[in-house]
Amino acid sequence: MTEIALPQHHEHEHPSGITRWLFTTNHKDIGTLYLLFAVSMLFIGGSFAMVVRLELFQPGLQFVSPHFFNQMTTMHALVMIFGAVMPAFVGLANWMIPMMIGAPDMALPRLNNWSFWLLPFAFTLLLSTLFMPGGAPSGGWTMYPPLVLQTGMAFPFLIFAVHLMGISSVMGAINVITTVFNMRAPGMTYHKLPLFVWTWVVTAFLLIAAMPVLAGAVTMLLTDKYFGTSFFNAAGGGDPVMFQHVFWFFGHPEVYIMILPAFGIVSQIVPTFARKPLFGYTSMIYAVASIAFLSFIVWAHHMFTVGMPLAGELFFMYSTVLIAVPTGVKVFNWVATMWRGSMSFETPMLWALCFIILFSIGGFSGLMLGLAPADFQYQDTYFVVAHFHYVLVTGAVFAIIAGVYFWLPKWTGRMYDERLGKLHFWLSTISVNLLFFPQHFLGLAGMPRRIPDYAVQYAEWNMLSSIGAFLFGASQLIFVYVVVRAMSGHGEKATDQVWEGARGLEWTLSSPPPYHSFNEPPKVP
Amino acid sequence: MNTVPQSVADLAADNRRLAWQLALGALLMVGFGYLLVPIYRVFCEYTGFNGTTARIDLGRAATQGIDRSRWVTVEFAANTSADLPWDFRPEVASLRVHPGEMVVAQYEARNRSRREIIGQAVPSVTPGQAAAHFRKIECFCFSRQPLAPGQTLKLPVQFQVDTGLPPGIATLTLSYTFFELPGGRITAAGIRHEVPS
Numbered sequence: 001m002t003e004i005a006l007p008q009h010h011e012h013e014h015p016s017g018i019t020r021w022l023f024t025t026n027h028k029d030i031g032t033l034y035l036l037f038a039v040s041m042l043f044i045g046g047s048f049a050m051v052v053r054l055e056l057f058q059p060g061l062q063f064v065s066p067h068f069f070n071q072m073t074t075m076h077a078l079v080m081i082f083g084a085v086m087p088a089f090v091g092l093a094n095w096m097i098p099m100m101i102g103a104p105d106m107a108l109p110r111l112n113n114w115s116f117w118l119l120p121f122a123f124t125l126l127l128s129t130l131f132m133p134g135g136a137p138s139g140g141w142t143m144y145p146p147l148v149l150q151t152g153m154a155f156p157f158l159i160f161a162v163h164l165m166g167i168s169s170v171m172g173a174i175n176v177i178t179t180v181f182n183m184r185a186p187g188m189t190y191h192k193l194p195l196f197v198w199t200w201v202v203t204a205f206l207l208i209a210a211m212p213v214l215a216g217a218v219t220m221l222l223t224d225k226y227f228g229t230s231f232f233n234a235a236g237g238g239d240p241v242m243f244q245h246v247f248w249f250f251g252h253p254e255v256y257i258m259i260l261p262a263f264g265i266v267s268q269i270v271p272t273f274a275r276k277p278l279f280g281y282t283s284m285i286y287a288v289a290s291i292a293f294l295s296f297i298v299w300a301h302h303m304f305t306v307g308m309p310l311a312g313e314l315f316f317m318y319s320t321v322l323i324a325v326p327t328g329v330k331v332f333n334w335v336a337t338m339w340r341g342s343m344s345f346e347t348p349m350l351w352a353l354c355f356i357i358l359f360s361i362g363g364f365s366g367l368m369l370g371l372a373p374a375d376f377q378y379q380d381t382y383f384v385v386a387h388f389h390y391v392l393v394t395g396a397v398f399a400i401i402a403g404v405y406f407w408l409p410k411w412t413g414r415m416y417d418e419r420l421g422k423l424h425f426w427l428s429t430i431s432v433n434l435l436f437f438p439q440h441f442l443g444l445a446g447m448p449r450r451i452p453d454y455a456v457q458y459a460e461w462n463m464l465s466s467i468g469a470f471l472f473g474a475s476q477l478i479f480v481y482v483v484v485r486a487m488s489g490h491g492e493k494a495t496d497q498v499w500e501g502a503r504g505l506e507w508t509l510s511s512p513p514p515y516h517s518f519n520e521p522p523k524v525p
Numbered sequence: 526m527n528t529v530p531q532s533v534a535d536l537a538a539d540n541r542r543l544a545w546q547l548a549l550g551a552l553l554m555v556g557f558g559y560l561l562v563p564i565y566r567v568f569c570e571y572t573g574f575n576g577t578t579a580r581i582d583l584g585r586a587a588t589q590g591i592d593r594s595r596w597v598t599v600e601f602a603a604n605t606s607a608d609l610p611w612d613f614r615p616e617v618a619s620l621r622v623h624p625g626e627m628v629v630a631q632y633e634a635r636n637r638s639r640r641e642i643i644g645q646a647v648p649s650v651t652p653g654q655a656a657a658h659f660r661k662i663e664c665f666c667f668s669r670q671p672l673a674p675g676q677t678l679k680l681p682v683q684f685q686v687d688t689g690l691p692p693g694i695a696t697l698t699l700s701y702t703f704f705e706l707p708g709g710r711i712t713a714a715g716i717r718h719e720v721p722s
């Protein structure tokens with residue numbers, strides 16, 4: 001940990017140096033740790049993606065072997081999902097939830113420390129597989145048997161890394177729920193909770209319900225490989241397709257774990273810069289809850305092509321398409337919040353607006369994929385890749401970046417450089433569309449996903465996509481510069497309220513907030 | 526709600542209690558993940574999803590009348606897993622049968638290797654909607670099949686296509702895949718102690 005610590009008011013009161021970060025039970029410290037961890041994983045996972053796009057720049061095999069290429073796609077997904085997006089959301093939850101509900105800290109501070117410090121161990125296990133004989137896992141992040149069982153030495157490392165990540169996020173979820181249920185300031189009723197808090201509570205329940213199922217599934221893989229069980233082994237009476245059912249029973253709720261907190265962030269930002277209260281607060285909460293419920297009954301839309309009977313295809317098709325209704329409610333409410341607002345377009349708002357538009361594109365391609373007969377064409381093509389990158393990159397990641405710009409002045413007490421923020425935004429938005437939009441066309445034209453080489457008719461779109469990728473990757477360096485500058489105390493001093501339209505307890509605290517906020521419960525307006 | 530002032534100790538105890546309850550929930554979900562395995566199997570057997578075929582005994586099969594007005598083609602497919610050194614094939618590629626009729630088809634397997642190998646055949650019927658209407662009365666897949674080096678074995682399957690087969694279906698494919706069974710594996714499987722039917 002470098003010493004670009006946030007400026008603190010009571011620096012002398014607690015241990016400094018490395019032990020401060022190792023033993024800290026402070027929600028702000030832990031939030032910072034999570035966010036720094038997430039951004040370093042963003043760059044590690046990002047560099048894997050650069051290898052993938054480099055190889056796909058032209059048809060033919062140029063730079064890496066197919067086996068290494070497959071390791072890169074697999075590790076990219078695992079690192080981004082479990083190392084970047086999920087920890088970033090937990091970091092934001094740690095920083096913001098106690099301040100938003102008027103609590104002095106998280107409910108279970110020591111558990112909090114532990115859940116963070118499991119992550120460096122998990123990712124040391126996972127990343128070390130790159131240097132093992134046989135290389136890193138290369139069977140895809142979905143870990144389908146029997147292919148995944150051919151993984152070499154890396155296999156048990158993969159499984160135990162997944163176990164650790166799972167334990168970490170379940171502990172984080174327990175902490176969030178306990179904090180929100182028990183630690184709210186007097187008068188902070190459930191109907192006053194900011195939407196970021198609401199979406200996180202729902203997410204936490206999803207985590208508790210879904211992550212253990214993944215842990216179970218990978219444990220079955222482990223015992224199938226080493227202990228002679230046959231859960232997924234046809235010879236012993238098992239069935240490899242069953243893994244897909246169990247995996248996606250986790251997997252689909254997992255994608256909502258990665259988007260619900262993003263909805264929360266956007267629901268904080270849009271009212272602030274539209275200078276109007278959020279339109280349809282209650283309907284937002286019901287929408288989030290129904291999305292969470294539906295996410296448990298749609299899993300087989302990832303497996304339309306495994307040979308389900310018609311009734312199954314229809315059930316999963318209808319339930320999948322049904323999710324568009326609550327999602328549409330949310331988008332409608334954001335737009336209605338802006339309607340006749342006095343809007344201004346500071347950097348966080350730009351990211352949030354772009355989220356709304358680009359996430360909706362991802363939602364639409366999701367609807368196309370959700371139509372069972374159409375999915376037979378799209379399954380395992382670049383169309384799916386385009387879909388989930390629109391929802392995850394321009395969805396989840398854009399919302400995280402929006403949140404960081406939004407709250408950075410509160411955390412550090414310094415305004416970031418607005419000009420650089422806008423530059424970062426425009427470069428990212430243009431390049432990300434150059435990167436992912438052509439992948440729709442590639443997919444519709446039949447280019448399969450997870451391949452290192454392709455037929456020449458796909459060359460142009462792939463080259464454009466790769467150029468977009470390099471630009472997008474490079475643009476993120478601006479982000480790092482902006483954040484490091486604010487963290488090291490450069491830039492204009494931020495006011496307590498920071499944004500003219502900001503409402504809520506967190507904005508009543510000083511910027512940066514005291515190490516222990518709300519030792520005396522605040523008055524809730 | 527937390528509007529009543531609480532002592533710090535009370536709050537800590539409350540937090541701990543809720544945290545343990547949630548942790549218990551997580552633990553139950555691990556169990557649920559495992560429970561999905563038998564649920565899935567029972568579900569597939571009951572509905573015939575995933576090509577899981579039904580099994581009935583001779584007495585019940587005989588009670589069904591034969592629908593001589595209708596012909597159904599049953600195709601036979603044979604596969605071996607990549608690392609099983611067996612030749613495995615059906616004696617005829619397909620048969621035309623009447624629904625309700627009792628039919629015997631023959632497969633043949635030969636062990637090409639120099640060691641004894643125990644094989645297990647896993648059946649599947651496509652299309653999926655037909656699987657529930659395909660009844661096996663006697664099948665070599667009901668038990669494991671040991672083959673001595675070089676040995677050839679005739680493998681019969683006695684079946685019946687149910688008269689309730691949906692009208693649109695004129696062709697079914699019965700497919701078997703043979704897998705090598707390492708000694709004692711199947712009882713260690715932890716999911717089913719009998720062989721698949």
Ligand code: HEM
Nearest residue numbers: 255258259301302363366367369370379380384388391392
């Ligand atoms: C209206 C909402 C959505 C619908 C209808 C939808 C539908 C689908 C469908 C049908 C697939 C499977 C495509 C195939 O493999 O052939 C899919 C894949 C995927 N979706 Fe979505 N989706 C939606 C929203 C989301 C969101 C919000 C996320 C994440 C934040 C997400 C992440 C993913 C991912 C990661 C995959 C690919 C998984 C893989 O095979 O590796 N989706 N989606």
Ligand SMILES: [Cu+2]
Nearest residue numbers: 252255301302
């Ligand atoms: Cu899904």
